[in-house]
Amino acid sequence: MRILYFAWLRAKIGTAEEEVAPPAGVATTGDLITWLQSRGPNYADALANRAVVKVAVNQDYVSMDHPVAPGDEVALFPPVTGG
Structure with missing residues (x-):
């Protein structure tokens, strides 16, 4: 499984x-x-603080109960802000 970290998650x-x-x-993204x-x-x-961690599995946003498998790419990042 490949895990990608973005923004301040990567730094920490x-x-x-x-x-x-x-x-x-x-079995799940929460796990x-x-x-x-x-x-x-x-x-x-x-x-x-999971409330500020967003998750994507195979480039699709998912919830914390979404299943994960060995070949998945999981991205973890903070909420995107604009301005």
């Missing part, structure tokens, strides 16, 4: 993207975020 986590192999119990939070303090801090 310390990488723009990575390949991961989550454990078998990770994935919970697992990522357990990977260290920088992940826990960046992903602490």
Whole structure:
């Protein structure tokens, strides 16, 4: 699974993207975020407030209960603002 991080999430986590192999119990985007939070303090801090983390799976916006699979591309980013 390929994870992409954008904006301040990238800065806090310390990488723009990575390949991961989550454990078998990770079935949804919410499960994935919970697992990522357990990977260290920088992940826990960046992903602490799920209300400000948006998720896309294979370039489609999804909810926290959307299923994920090993070949997916998951993008995590803050809400987009304009002006």
